[in-house]
Amino acid sequence: MRARLGGWRPKLVVSDLDGTLLGSAGAVSPRTAEAIDACRGTGVPFVGATGRGPRLLESVRAALGGQGFAVLAQGGYVVRFGSDGAADEVLRTVGMARDVATEVIAAIEEVAGELVVAVEDAAEQAEALRPLRVQHGFDWPYPEPAHLLPRHQVLPVGAVLKVFLRSARLGEDELVALARSVVDPAVAELTHAGLGFIEVLPPGVTKATGLAVVLDQVGVGFGDVLVFGDMPNDLPMIEAVTAAGGRAVAVANAHPAVRAAAGDRTSGHDADGVARYVEAVLALGETDV
Incomplete structure (x- = not known):
């Protein structure tokens, strides 16, 4: 891991949900939930990017612990979750005639x-x-x-x-x-x-353009992003991150096109692949201090 990343560390982590962050049962495992919390505990936002539409917003909220941002509908709907009783803030919504x-x-x-x-x-x-x-x-x-x-x-x-x-x-x-x-x-x-x-x-709607809305909100560039994915709908996000010098990771169960585009691999979604990788990155950060 140290050899692959060198001195690079993410300023934001984003993950696809189904097939990547979530197990086959559609839930976040306890280990993955702990890794998400640990990531946020270091000041690094953890964002979900999913094809699920706003009708499934509550399931997305639950998966992400009700915190931070989420990119839904393949990038067509972006939301900042409200906290302490505040309403959610919709940052992007795009429709097709x-x-x-x-x-x-x-x-x-x-x-x-x-x-x-x-x-x-x-x-x-x-x-x-x-x-x-x-x-x-x-x-x-x-x-x-x-x-x-x-x-x-x-x-x-x-x-x-x-x-x-x-x-x-x-x-x-x-x-x-x-x-x-x-x-x-x-x-x-x-x-x-x-x-x-x-x-x-709608034209121009991808997970990459949806993620760009979030990055603008937090002041982070694509080159400072660590992204996880498994399917072709994740490719625009993966390509934008890698082109800017960030890091992309494919889970073991990923589509061949995603495995080819991502620079690194981790375990499958049923083996806490995202959690394992995030844990390793956080451990590197601790030893670098």
Whole structure:
């Protein structure tokens, strides 16, 4: 560890949640919770960056101990948690117009065939924690309330935070590659989190641009960030950090593209990989004093 990091130490740590910080049961282990607290105890903010939307804000709050910042919806919704009874502060919320989402879905279906759709309302419409809008047959992987709707009713009247597209014959890597061949990045951002479907987001919305909002708040640059991830939706964040001279770590269960992009590895999410790495970094800090 000393040889790899030299004298570099993070001024902020950010981690993906599902598949990285959280175990398979979707919870933070006691060891990981202690590592997060220890990190914050040294004055280094610990931030969560997740694809989960604002309808799942309470689960994100619980995972992060209700402190600091969180980047949700792949970067489209950024929040500072309130403390001592204060309200949360929403720092970023970005939506996509319904007609744009409709055009993007149609363009992707031209090359990928018929798709099954789910939609999350734009963040400004989600204050009542509206359930996900899911087309019949989507096979949503999480046990949460959802509005099951026919295809023509899935898109809401207003803006959407993001669209989920599932193919009956294509995996997410193949589907996202086809989608990128016909969708201009200036129109929509495309990614996936290894869940069997791809996500369509407003242009420029990535975990990297969401994290940039947090970094601006705390006065830290990408080069001072230690980032953990596991799936392609983490790549913009990993690439921004490594390009600036920061450090990126892939958990053992990460997607091949993430393992290739990250400069370091740690144990899997079910073996407290993030906690193990953070503990080692903090131990180096102690011996360097």
